[in-house]
Amino acid sequence: MNEKLFDVIALGELLIDFTENGASEQGNAVYEANPGGAPCNVLAMLAKLGKKTAFIGKVGQDQFGLHLKKTLEEAGIDTRNLVLDEKVRTTLAFVHTFEDGDRDFSFYRNPGADMMLTKDEVQMDVLAASRIFHFGTLSSTHPGVREATRCALAKAKEDGLLISFDPNLREPLWDSLEDARREISYGMGFCDILKISDNEMEFMTGTDDYTKGVEILRETYSIPLILVTLGKEGSRAYYKDWMVEVAPFLQEKTIETTGAGDTFCASILNYVLENGLDDLTQEQLTEMLTFANAAASLITTRKGALRVMPEKEEVQKFIQSRQ
Numbered sequence: 001m002n003e004k005l006f007d008v009i010a011l012g013e014l015l016i017d018f019t020e021n022g023a024s025e026q027g028n029a030v031y032e033a034n035p036g037g038a039p040c041n042v043l044a045m046l047a048k049l050g051k052k053t054a055f056i057g058k059v060g061q062d063q064f065g066l067h068l069k070k071t072l073e074e075a076g077i078d079t080r081n082l083v084l085d086e087k088v089r090t091t092l093a094f095v096h097t098f099e100d101g102d103r104d105f106s107f108y109r110n111p112g113a114d115m116m117l118t119k120d121e122v123q124m125d126v127l128a129a130s131r132i133f134h135f136g137t138l139s140s141t142h143p144g145v146r147e148a149t150r151c152a153l154a155k156a157k158e159d160g161l162l163i164s165f166d167p168n169l170r171e172p173l174w175d176s177l178e179d180a181r182r183e184i185s186y187g188m189g190f191c192d193i194l195k196i197s198d199n200e201m202e203f204m205t206g207t208d209d210y211t212k213g214v215e216i217l218r219e220t221y222s223i224p225l226i227l228v229t230l231g232k233e234g235s236r237a238y239y240k241d242w243m244v245e246v247a248p249f250l251q252e253k254t255i256e257t258t259g260a261g262d263t264f265c266a267s268i269l270n271y272v273l274e275n276g277l278d279d280l281t282q283e284q285l286t287e288m289l290t291f292a293n294a295a296a297s298l299i300t301t302r303k304g305a306l307r308v309m310p311e312k313e314e315v316q317k318f319i320q321s322r323q
Contacts, residue, residue: 005129006078007051007273008164011122011152012039012139013114014057014072014082015091016064017258019303031094033064034258034304035071037114038136038168041259045266045295045309047076051273054078054130056122056152057139060090060113071307081123085113097256107173115142119151127152132193132269133161136168140183153190162277165191166265167200177203188221192277195227195265214238224277227268227289229261235293237285244282246289249297249322259305260296267292267315294319 017036024030043053055077059065061084068090072079091112096104109115117139127133133156140146156163165187174180184204188194194217198210205213210228217223226238234248271288280288295315302308310318 004131005052006054006126006131008043008046008132008134008269009054009056009127009130010039010043010134011056011149012136013037013091014040014055014059014068015093015109015112015114016068017304018092018094019256019258020095020097021303032303035068035306036093036258036304037306038138038166038262039134040072040077041262041305041309042134042166042266042269043072043077044075044306045263046270048309049266049270049312051270052078054081054126056081056117056127058083058085058113058117058121060084060088061086062089064090064092065113075306081121081126083117083121085116088113088116091115095256095258105170105172107170109173111142114138115145117145117148119148122148122152122155124152124155127155127161128159130156130161131273132164134164134166134265134269135187136166137180137183137187138168138170138173140186141173141179146183150186153187157190162193162272163191164193164195164265164269166195166261167197167204168261169197169200169203185220188217188223191221191223193225193227193268193272194223195229195261195268197229197261198231198233201228210236211238211243214243225272225280227264227292229264231257235264235289237289239280239285242282242285244285244289246286246293249294249318251297251301254297254300255303257300259299259309262305263299263309264292264296266309267295290319291315294322
C-alpha cells in the first residue's frame with residue numbers, strides 16, 4: 001500500500017460502558033464508567049501495536065463526550081473527525097456480566113449522539129488518507145448515520161482502501177431483525193476482511209456448520225479473508241481454499257469478554273497491514289490467529305477495554321508462556 005497519513009480509520013459508535021464493579025454497602029450494584037464502542041476499541045489496540053489511527057463519529061458535548069474525546073487522544077487516536085453534538089447526549093450502555101464472562105447490554109440511545117452523525121460531517125479527505133477503513137453495523141441502525149456510513153464506504157471503495165467489517169450484532173438496537181440482516185448483507189458486499197462471530201454466522205446463514213456458512217457467504221459476496229470467532233472454541237480463518245483453526249487461550253482469570261472480539265479484530269488488521277492480503281500462507285494464518293486469540297484472552301482479564309489494551313510484547317510473552 002502507498003504511504004498514507006493513517007493506517008486504519010474507523011467509523012461508528014463511541015460511548016460509555018457502565019460495567020458492574022461490585023456492590024455498595026447497601027447491597028446495590030456499583031457501575032464503573034468505562035470508555036467503549038467497538039470501532040474505537042479496535043483503534044486503541046492498533047495504536048498499542050504502533051499503528052496510526054483515526055476515528056469518525058459523534059458524541060455529546062457533555063461530560064461523558066468530553067471525557068471520551070480526551071480518552072481517545074490519550075490512546076493516540078486522531079480525533080479531528082470526532083464531532084461534538086450540542087443537543088443530543090452521549091450514548092450510554094449498561095453491561096451485565098454473567099458468571100461465564102458473557103454479557104448482556106442495555107442501551108440508552110433514543111437518540112444517542114452517535115446516531116446523529118450526518119454524511120456532511122464525514123471528512124472525506126481524512127478518510128482518503130487511510131489504508132484501511134473499518135466499520136460495524138451500529139452506525140447503520142438509523143437513517144441519518146446509515147447514510148453517513150454508506151457515503152464513507154463508497155468513498156473508501158473508490159479510493160482503494162481495504163475495507164474491514166465486523167457486524168457486531170446488538171439485537172435490541174434494531175427495529176427489526178430483517179433490518180439488521182439487510183445492513184449486515186450490505187456491509188458484506190463491500191468488505192475485504194470480515195470478522196464474524198459464531199452467533200452472527202448462524203444469524204446470517206442459518207447453520208452452525210461454519211465452513212458451510214462461509215460457503216454460503218462466498219456464493220453471494222467475494223470476501224478474500226473471513227475470520228470466524230468461536231468464543232471458548234478459538235477462531236478460524238477462511239482464505240482462498242484453506243481453513244485454518246487455532247485453539248483459544250483459556251484462563252481462570254477471565255472477568256468478562258467486553259472488547260475481546262475488538263482486540264482480536266485489531267490484531268488481524270495489524271497483521272494484514274504488515275504482511276498484505278494477497279499472498280498469505282497457511283503458516284502465516286496460524287501465526288495471525290495465534291496472536292489474535294492471545295490478545296483477546298488477555299483483555300478478558302481486565303475491566304473495560306479501550307484504556308487497557310495489551311502491549312505487543314505482553315501478548316508475545318503470554319504466547320510463549322503457553323508453549
